[in-house]
Amino acid sequence: MLRWRLLLMVMAGMTTARNVSQPDVNPQCEGLPECEEPWLIHVVATGNNDSIHHLWGIHGAPSFLVVTTSLDTGLNVTWTDFIKFSPLSVTFDEKPIHIFGFSIPNLILFDDTDDSGTLDNSTEPYIVVPMTNFYWEIKEVFNESTRESAVLMETTKFQDKPLPMETKISFQIAAYGLEGRSTVLPHLLRTPNSAQFDMVLDHLVLNLNTTDDEILMEVKETTDISGFKKARWAMDLIIFSSEPLNEEEKGIEFSTEKSLDDENTPGVFHLDQITTKLARTTKQGGYMQWRPVSYLSSDRDINLSTDPNIDGNFTSLTEISIALEESLAYAVFGDKLESAMTAQTKVSFGQKKDKFYAAKTTPHGLLALDMDRHQRKLSPRW
């Protein structure tokens, strides 16, 4: 099991408590058969001066957005356009103050023959698995208070075929209305302007080197995954923001910081983050933060963990792939996504001598990200 947690947030002035609404699955969707499957989840965190709309889209490239609007601004979804992957089919009553988010268009399975744990341009062979191949369902909705809302989504099918019981990808996304710290490792800090994202690759063994439908989903208890003896997982990651982009300047950047304190995440002294230009200059912008650790067991033992390795050399988005075109990000940005402040990169999971996730083979993993729209002082509150 590979687990990674990430914080996604945006900055919006003072960090005051917010009331967080219940997750609204497919808001305003009526009379269409597509309303039966999850397309869009909407959570609103209402503050004193503004609202933060958390939009979680699971169709196409899973996309997770934090949208800041003026108070009482509503969300509008033109479902007949949205299900046809039309641009700008998701809008707001007023132009948002700020949008920040990320998409995962593809998973990548690669053969890490030199056991470096990283995927780069020279790595071969590899197989790109578009996220459009997966079908999802909402397993659980959490809304026990007005300060927190969460949703757990899991894959059910791959290429129209059901996945075996123990094979799945799951996302858990939560929006918060209060400052605090997550109760599960890596205990990321959160604010009323943030959402936390957990990704789990659970026993994800897919036989991708066959066209035989019957054995495509076969889960093998071997070290050989799709013909790769040293298989590792990676993913494409696209980050985007509505901030104006000046071509001479760096828009979205990656940085890592070191701390003396590992109390909240035992054994991990680093904190990785992605920031937009506004976040770096005015403390008002988009912000992603995570601990560079991927746990390999459900009890999140540091002794059974590996590294999420991000390629810090970001490039701008130059082409909208099919997966991205079918995503929530495209529905919100439209064709402007290509010219917006974007960054694309790859995140691979592994480190030297980690025995390729598990001593006994089947790799699984988790991704945990925290997304916020307020920049926090990182120390000593890590």
Next chain:
Amino acid sequence: MEKSTGSHDSSLEEEREVTPSTDVNGVTEHHEDGPTEQEGEEVVLTGCGASACCNPQRGLYRFIGLLFMCFLSFGSYFCYDTPGALQDHIKEDMEVNTTQFASLYSLYSWPNVVLCFIGGFLIDRIFGIRWGTIIFSSLVTLGQFIYSLGGIVDQFWLMQFGRFVFGIGGESLAVAQNIYTVSWFKGKELNTVFGLLLSMARVGSTVNFLTMIPIYNWVNNFADGYRTLGISLMLAGITCVFSLACAIILGLLDKRRSEVLRLDSAKSGEKVRLSDVLSFPLSFWLLSIICVSYYVAIFPFIGLAKVFFMRKFDLDDTTSNAVSSIVYIISAFASPLMGFVVDRTGRNILWVFIAVIFSLGCHAMLTFTFINPFIPMSILGLAYSLLASALWPMVSLIIPEHQLGTAYGIMLAGLIVDKKGYLVLEIFYMVWLCAALASTALIAVVDSNGGGYLLKSPAQREKEIKASEGEENSSL
């Protein structure tokens, strides 16, 4: 592992040469340290037996015996720290957490909290020095074999059992080594030999940290996972077999020496009843607190340090092991030097205080800075050497408190790392060092109220002894 070797205050030499053990049957006996001569005809050696290397009456024979004595515990010291050198591999290959890993140290230490008292008794009453040494060395070898086997068959409980057996033999072997040393070198080069033996102990630990990863990587070419681990530990066990061979040879040399010089078998010396504990002075208990609290911050720390250096300072596993071994490397050279300094200057408590302060500073550097860990670890090596040289001469009994400190220190340390991380662990060590510092200050106060013997220089102590002798003569 620690034992009461290293330089000593010369004025305490007579007292210190007595290395008592507790007679568990409650009988107090007093023995002159070392073997006694038997009456009878002098043995005349001829031929090869009269040559320098075979004649116990010649210095070369004692030197050869010293050589085997030095390597008597080499295997034990080498293998003691194999968990520390292979910490990350043990946790990965055996799929255990830090708390479970730490049990590989605590299972060694816990039995030795009491075995130190019994070891001397077993040698004196049951086995004799020669067979006792061979038996304890065999236990060390057997324990290492069982521990390795646990790795090969992927059974962590077997590894733990092996460490327990290893521990039963380990410290008793150190007692036996002490007895041999006193027996062969009493009244001659005893201080120097003790210092040399302590240095050899540190060499064994150092070699472990520097070689186990290369051995593991080499074995990994033809094995995998826990088998690699088990085979690597089995190869480490060769040092125990070598030490066992030294024990057998030393036994033969000692037998010949006893026959030629017509000596009784060496004994452990003055015995102390367990009930005597009730009458120990306050200074003894304060010294025990210092022992416990100081060693909590040393051996458990070194046992867990490798992964700490890898995670916080981004060192690779080979470099991390090298940093861990620095304390021992420095101690190997610094212990005799520090012992010499303490011998010349006295004032043991002051040196203990300074050593604890510096140790506290080193842990603070490791906790609150990202300074290259070579620096604080090097200073810690010097401080540790100074403490051992200054502390042990103040202790006239075999004190197992350092084992107690290691035993529960490592258990708690493992739990703290898993739950709260390395920052909290370092603060844990610093708290104990503060306790050692407070106890040192208190013992200075107690001692000064009683005349201030431990704070005096050798010249002052000698003057005091002469003055008291003069008073005794005049009263007679």
